[in-house]
Amino acid sequence: MPRRLLQRYMPHPDTLRRQRSLRFMDGLIGNPALWVLSRCSVANAFSVGLFSAMLPIPLQMAVAACGAWLTRCNLPLAVSLVWVTNPLTMPLIFYANYRLGAWLMDVPVRDAPKRLSTHWVAERLGDILPALALGSAVTAVALALAANLSVRLLWRWHVSRSWKARHRRRRRVDCDDGL
Incomplete structure (x- = not known):
């Protein structure tokens, strides 16, 4: 370098x-x-x-x-x-991490809504969090x-x-x- x-x-x-x-x-x-x-x-x-x-x-x-x-x-x-x-890439990266975690856990993937909001994330946090955590850890x-x-x-x-x-x-x- x-x-x-x-x-x-x-x-x-x-x-x-x-x-x-x-x-x-x-x-x-x-x-x-x-x-x-x-x-x-x-x-x-x-x-x-x-x-x-x-x-x-x-x-x-x-x-x-x-x-x-x-x-x-x-x-x-x-x-x-x-x-x-950053705020522009974060939703895409974390959604990809969530999909990876869901695939690794063999659970169905929740499709992202047409308009992503914090309200949607807060409602489904219990379902999303384990897959997101696993996918993020593996990706990291x-x-x-x-x-x-x-x-x-x-x-x-x-x-x-x-x-x-x-x-x-x-x-x-x-x-x-x-x-």
Whole structure:
């Protein structure tokens, strides 16, 4: 993974510490181990962030921050990846998780109404919740593992490609100097 690209978009810890709303997290934000951009910290951040994003719970960002602290992975990346499930994508993702859970539990799937509302969800929460929880847990684990493996392989491929390019440049310079 291009470390410079990730660093370009990451906020600086001092900028976050100066915000009043985040002062209670000063110890967490100020921990330099949670801002490292290495293959392991980025891969684990993808796992933590996407795992937290698939959970149908409030405060997903807090769960991702705690997960980043526990696994010592990149904090801003883990917290920002929670936004995969934003207000636009959340209904689709959680409905797909519900359908997966219903399929795994071998229970009939309740079709979504033409107009999804909180009232409809509240009425059927007892029927929906077990399948949604199971589907979300399975999706979260599968996505976390796939993301971790993909990031590690992509990072390794990028480093290997950079080494080969550097080796070709050095050989070309050595050949030019020999002539």
